[in-house]
Amino acid sequence: MIRFEGVSKQFQINDQVIQAIDNVDLTVEKGEIYGVIGFSGAGKSTLIRCVNLLETPSSGKVWVNDQDIQSLSKENLREMRRKIGMIFQHFHLLESKTVFDNIGFPLSLAGEPKSKINKKVKELLDFVGLSDKANHYPDQLSGGQKQRVGIARALSTSPEILLCDEATSALDPQTTQSILDLLKRIQKEYNITILMITHEMQVIREICDRVAVMELGKIIEEGTIFDVFSNPQHVTTRNFVKTVMNDEIPSSIIRMIESKEGTKHIYRLLFEGNFAGDPILSMASKNHDVHTNILFGQITELQGKPFGNLIVEFRGEDSDIHKALEYIRETVGVKELNIDGC
Numbered sequence: 579m580i581r582f583e584g585v586s587k588q589f590q591i592n593d594q595v596i597q598a599i600d601n602v603d604l605t606v607e608k609g610e611i612y613g614v615i616g617f618s619g620a621g622k623s624t625l626i627r628c629v630n631l632l633e634t635p636s637s638g639k640v641w642v643n644d645q646d647i648q649s650l651s652k653e654n655l656r657e658m659r660r661k662i663g664m665i666f667q668h669f670h671l672l673e674s675k676t677v678f679d680n681i682g683f684p685l686s687l688a689g690e691p692k693s694k695i696n697k698k699v700k701e702l703l704d705f706v707g708l709s710d711k712a713n714h715y716p717d718q719l720s721g722g723q724k725q726r727v728g729i730a731r732a733l734s735t736s737p738e739i740l741l742c743d744e745a746t747s748a749l750d751p752q753t754t755q756s757i758l759d760l761l762k763r764i765q766k767e768y769n770i771t772i773l774m775i776t777h778e779m780q781v782i783r784e785i786c787d788r789v790a791v792m793e794l795g796k797i798i799e800e801g802t803i804f805d806v807f808s809n810p811q812h813v814t815t816r817n818f819v820k821t822v823m824n825d826e827i828p829s830s831i832i833r834m835i836e837s838k839e840g841t842k843h844i845y846r847l848l849f850e851g852n853f854a855g856d857p858i859l860s861m862a863s864k865n866h867d868v869h870t871n872i873l874f875g876q877i878t879e880l881q882g883k884p885f886g887n888l889i890v891e892f893r894g895e896d897s898d899i900h901k902a903l904e905y906i907r908e909t910v911g912v913k914e915l916n917i918d919g920c
């Protein structure tokens with residue numbers, strides 16, 4: 579468990595004071611994957627670096643497993659740091675050491691016996707799928723493979739917490755996916771608490787349980803992935819959500835709707851985790867003698883629940899359409915559509 583309590587951090591450059599973190603309160607529960615998202619300069623890196631005291635807060639407290647880390651003795655802090663692994667955007671591998679030695683490096687530093695290092699490194703090489711690369715050097719690896727080495731190295735001391743600093747930002751989408759899958763496996767199999775910072779909402783959506791949005795050093799919004807993605811409150815959060823779940827209707831569809839003559843019965847059906855898979859449109863159509871025409875839609879999955887919307891045109895008698903909509907409303911949200919797409 580990680581808890582930030584009124585944490586602030588200022589940097590001073592000449593006579594200028596930079597407020598990198600501003601009175602942050604945040605709790606990451608044991609075993610969850612918690613994401614912090616924000617634009618460049620929001621304070622994410624500074625925040626995550628306060629967990630292992632790579633940065634010292636100017637004020638406030640950081641608790642790790644109910645221990646105030648700033649009150650630890652040097653020796654206890656060293657011990658605590660062994661429980662906190664970290665992975666980085668640019669991997670930070672030692673170029674002159676093999677994959678095997680990179681992974682075993684934290685254990686060598688801690689003076690662990692060779693037999694223990696060998697056993698642990700072999701287990702981790704297998705876990706991250708790099709057993710055949712043990713004797714390769716970092717410059718012989720792809721970005722994704724390098725990050726796997728970084729992850730294995732972070733796991734070598736059997737940490738309880740893994741800090742991920744933009745761990746997938748240097749990777750292509752396919753490799754990103756494989757690294758995210760690996761992080762999910764780590765959470766499940768090792769029950770590790772993961773705190774990750776990123777500027778990619780896709781990454782948050784993919785694996786996090788909860789998310790905090792940071793701006794100008796403050797947490798401006800926080801919640802479960804489902805709540806934040808389905809009902810973002812702050813304009814910055816809405817902009818992040820839009821990058822992965824754009825519910826604006828394309829202009830070609832709006833033009834097509836506008837060109838239709840006569841009364842238009844066009845509705846937005848909102849799927850917000852409340853849909854059990856019944857064929858509601860075809861049932862509404864069959865039971866109430868209306869025709870339905872899906873004009874546009876985007877349904878995705880958030881934390882295992884369907885989320886999104888469909889823009890549907892209904893044709894038929896007004897009274898039948900009314901009854902069909904009543905039936906649909908029992909299952910999903912229904913909103914009449916203004917032509918401006920709202």
Ligand SMILES: Nc1ncnc2c1ncn2[C@@H]1O[C@H](COP(=O)(O)OP(=O)(O)OP(=O)(O)O)[C@@H](O)[C@H]1O
Nearest residue numbers: 589591596598616617618619620621622623624625
């Ligand atoms: N060591 C430092 N000295 C001075 N200013 C710093 C230092 N580290 C960070 N800052 C400043 O603190 C603010 C927050 O930076 P931080 O790196 O935490 O943001 P970020 O959200 O991680 O951004 P990015 O994604 O670009 O790394 C920025 O204005 C940055 O310039």
